[in-house]
Every structure is written in C-alpha cells, then in structure tokens.
Amino acid sequence: MRNGIAVGLAALTAVACSRTVKDSDIIQESYYAAEVLQSAAESPKGVHGALERFRPLMMASFVNIDNVQASSTFGRMLAEQVGSYFTQHGYDVIELKLRNDLFIKEETGELMLSRELKDITQQHDAQAVIVGTYAVAADKVFVTAKVIRALDGVILGSYDYVLPMGPNTKALLQNDRQKRR
Template structure:
C-alpha cells in the first residue's frame, strides 16, 4: 500500500512538472521577436544639428522681417567659443547653417557689404542698413548652448537674436577637439567651490583679434 502511494505521488509530481514546462514554453514564445521593454541607461539625443540650427535661423529671420529695411546686406563672422580664440569645426558648421537658413529666407548674406547701395530702393522705404551676423557658444555636459544675433554695424543695435542648444553627442563631439584642447572642457566643476585666489583662472571673453565691430559680440558677450 505504501509503495502504491509513493508511485502515485511521483506520477502527480511528473504531470505537474510537465504542465509547468509547457506553460513556461508558451509564455516564452509570446515574447520571442519582441523588443525589450527597457532601454539604455543613458539615451543619446540624436536630434540633427541642422534641424535645430535652421529653427534658430527661422526665428531670427522672422524678427528681421519686421525691422530690417529691404536690400540690407548682412556679413557673417565666425561664431565664437566663449572664453577662447579657438576656431572649431563645430563653429564653422554652426555658422554656415544659421547663415544659410537666413539666406534661404530671402535676406542678403554677403561677403562684402561695401558693394551694396546705402540709398533707399523706394521713397517710402528706409535706406538699407549694413548688418553683421555673429554668435557664441559654450559646451555643457550634455548640451551646447548657443546665442546668435544680427546687429547693425553703425551702432550695434540688435535687430534679431535667438538662444538655443544642440545635444553634445557622438556627432557633435567629432567637431569639438575636447580632449586635445583644455578650453573646450564641458562646463562642470568637480573640484569644489573656487577660492578668491582662483578667480583669474575662470573663463573670460577674449576680444576679437581681427577687429571686427559687431555690437552683439562687444556688448552682449563681454
């Protein structure tokens, strides 16, 4: 009798194990071919840089439509890395994309404004105003912060400006020699509060060595 009981218990256990394996197999098949529900811990922002820069160009252009007289020439200066004279590939691409977008909106982006007339195209219109597009950027830990403006050459009045940022990702890093140049270290302090004696080591604005005169860089970025 005892032997029959043990055999019955073993048979029931085998049936239960078989059912559990079958159910586990079915549940496993339900998930095959499906994406995992968890993502990477640090998800990189891959928003195209040109898309963000074009939006900035649109915003500046919208302001110029209301304030800039028709036929006004706009020269372009290379955007600056704040606190440094270094010209990076990032600055070149950034400047070209913003200037290109403003040109696409119908404004006169020129290399030499001296060839453009200063008299009004019509009696009812204001005379053309020579302007300059300038900008500056800073490298953060995850974003690159940018400011750009179109200002008059005569008195530095800002006619259109915009502030935006682009992601610091694998693509934008290739345009910034962060490892090679100490002036492009991300803006984060890992050494604790600065002492008064360390104030001279803080980043500072460096005047334009080419003696360009955009009021935006002189007044706003100083």
C-alpha cells in the same frame, strides 16, 4: 533569490550606463534659430529700423564664449547653416573668413563688434552681422545667435537654444577642445 535580484540590478545598471546622448538634427535647429532671428530682426524696431532684404548681411563664425578668438568646426558649421537659411530666404549673405579681429572683449566680458569689422561692413554696405556664441557643458551645448546692426551695434534679434552633446556634436567640437589643451 538574491542572486536573481543582483543580476537584474546589474543588467539595469548596464543598460542605464550604456545610454548615449543622441544628437538633435543640428541643421533643423540652426534653421529654426535663423527663422527666429529673421522674424525678430524684420519686425519694426521704432527708430532703430529693421532688416531690409535688399541690403547684405555678413556672417561670422560662432565662437566659444570662453575663447572668442578661436574658431571650431562646430562654430563654423552653425554659421554656415544660419547663413544658408538667410540666403534661401532672399538675403545676400557675405561670409567673413576672418578669425581674430571680429570681436573685442570689454573688461565687462561683453562682446562687441571690433572697429575693423565695422569698417568691413561699411565697405560692403552690410546692414547687419549675424554672430553667435556657444558654451560647452557636460552633456549639452548652449548656443546664442544674434543679428547685430553694423551701424551702431544694436541687437535686432537674438535666440538661445540648447543642443544635446551626442556623438556628432562631440566630434564637431573636438578641435575646439584640442586647441584649449
């Protein structure tokens, strides 16, 4: 009897240990994040104004909150998907392929647009920049996406979401981990 229980417990333990975290549909999650951003940013903000479809948006790669000057496949892909959503919904989206000068880190740890990026948005008459950060945890990635008005840095809309750390997400983050070693 004891052997049967031990075998049963061993089998249950093996099944529990073999469970892997499954990826969510990252495209669907990115599109939903973009939809929330669009809805929030198009809502009247009193004197702050709202997004206008006839003025371009700039899209920056999403970055690891612990290393905002580095890029990753994961961050670039999220930005591509969010930008794709805005393009599909009638916005002109200008891609930023810059890496190092998109943000400056204040002593408080807050992110804000750098002067160079403000100059670029003025050159393109971009009304806002879509940016994002992510933080990697043990089995999840926490993502924040924002639409920031280029003129004054006011956040017109933001959205926080969590992605499970499935095999695809791990693979997309792999180069991010290698850069930090």
